[in-house]
Amino acid sequence: MELLRNAVRPYAWGSRTVIPELLGNPSPADHPEAELWMGAHPGDPSTLVGADGAERSLLDVVANDPDSQLGTTCTRLWGGRLPFLLKILAADEPLSMQAHPTAEQAREGYAREEGAGVPRDAGERNYPDPTAKPELVCALTEFHVLAGFRDALRTVELLRAIEPPSLSSYIDLLAGQPDADGLRALFTTWITLPQQTLDEVLPDVLSACATHADAGGEFATECHTIVELGERHPRDAGVLAALLLNRIVLRAGEAIYLPPGNLHLYLRGTAVEILANSDNVLRCGLTPKHVDVPELLRVVDFADGDMPVLRGECAAGCDRMLVYPTDAAEFELARLYWRAGDAGEARLPYAGPRIVVCTQGSVVLRGVDGSAREVELAKGSSVWLPASDPEIALWPADAGADCHVFCATPGKA
Known part of the structure; x- marks a missing residue:
């Protein structure tokens, strides 16, 4: 039993106060602090602080004696690797929209990119490792999320409530097939729109959302979110994709599980996150990072409906x-x-x-x-x-x- 010293990741979307105050450090920090990592991730492993104050990398400690550290069953299942990473998330701004692969998809994608000679640290690399990346996030404060595709019929109601003229044909597309296949067709159409078309559609959508939100309409919360995302990413197809996702507010102690294929976006709040010890991410948008649309479409699960909120058993x-x-x-x-x-x-x-x-x-x-x-x-x-x-x-x-x-x-x- 040894205390941990953990890495803080300074992403731009982070808070300057939450993690410093959690750790008892000066607040506000000079720069945003987004994630506190606890585990044996090769990119930023925790260190063990012994009774004598000496420090050792948890990654090295596990690698040198996996049976003692992990147990024989865990060592056998995960090849001597700690299979999870624990985090504290402190989001003041929305993250990117993303999904993660299944274990089979990760193994196949990793082998394909290895065979093609894509460097593991390349910006266009989708699969730096051959493992799945399911996640669970549990709120410490009110935590706002977009996750999973909303029931298709309910999304048709939302789109007709705001009714921007530029979306009428797309609304008809989903209304004619209000299921996972219809969502796949609409999502694919939106994220592959030519930039010129997107630049014409998005302002119309944002104006309609702002009008609906200002009027206190039935979907005001969802529309406020779309307007916020559109202001941050005015030319990004991910803003349209966000119209299709469940808007969830978790109270402290509530959690959601994000299985492989779940399209999601953390908006703001503080939470504990536990995830598989993997870096495999397929981004959809709302980020300057690489977006591989064909690979994203292979990974995303278009099943629709409410996301279960877990309150613990x-x-x-x-x-x-x-x-x-x-x-x-x-x-x-x-x-x-x-x-x-x-x-x-x-x-x-x-x-x-x-x-x-x-x-x-x-x-x-x-x-x-x-x-x-x-x-x-x-x-x-x-x-x-x-x-x-x-x-x-x-x-x-x-x-x-x-x-x-x-x-x-x-x-x-």
């Missing part, structure tokens, strides 16, 4: 622990919480590699057999628990304050 034997179940083999996320005045003990789930991060209050961790050292996690601190550690108990360091902790593990094999 109580873990067996512990009513202060909620688990967010998914079908992802790479990860599972649990949230533990104590209300002020509750000093009760909890036991961490799953005897495997774990990362624990405290997002509110402070918590004490100790091995139940007395062999592991006791560690206190303050807000923003995290700890690595290898598979070889004993069962871990934890409780609030200050029972007079609320305490929130997240625990990341591999998924159930």
Whole structure:
């Protein structure tokens, strides 16, 4: 059981206050701080801070002794690699619209680009590794997302409510086939529009959305979002694509699971994100980065309907622990919480590699057999628990304050 020192990623869409204040650093920071990475990602691995203050790369520690660190089952399944990456996201501005491949698509795409000699760090590379990248995001504050295709009939209602003249033929296209195939046809048409046509359509759409939003229409929230995206990306087909997606607001503690193929866009807010340890991203737009439309169309899942909001399921034997179940083999996320005045003990789930991060209050961790050292996690601190550690108990360091902790593990094999 060792404390982690984690990398902060300074992307332009990040917040200058959220992560600095979480870590107890000066706020506001000089530059936006978007993501705090906890794990063994080769691009920015965490370091282990020993009792003597010495630091070692978690990536190297896992590589040098995978059976002890990950356990034999995890090592066998994932080739000696920690299969998940845990993050804190702090978004002040929208990210790019994107989707991620299935495991089969990733393996095939990786082999194809390797065979073609595309450098792994090339801007046009779609598959820098051969693995899937499912994600789950759990809100710490109100968190705004576009994710998954809205029910096609409901999207027809939205488009007819704003009724920009330039979209009439496209509305008829979806109304005539209000299902996944119709969404595929409309989406494909929009993201392949010639730039000259797009430059004529987008202003008309943004004007119609602004009028609907100002009038407080039924789809005012969705229209506000389209106007915001259009102001940031005035010539981008991703703005039209955003009209097709579910607009979701997560409250603190609520989560959504983004399986392979799900088209999504984080808009703003603070959240914990857990994802497979992969860099495979197919972008749709709202970014200056490479957009490979044919490959995107191979990956995107056009199934429509509401996105399920996960509120967590109580873990067996512990009513202060909620688990967010998914079908992802790479990860599972649990949230533990104590209300002020509750000093009760909890036991961490799953005897495997774990990362624990405290997002509110402070918590004490100790091995139940007395062999592991006791560690206190303050807000923003995290700890690595290898598979070889004993069962871990934890409780609030200050029972007079609320305490929130997240625990990341591999998924159930």
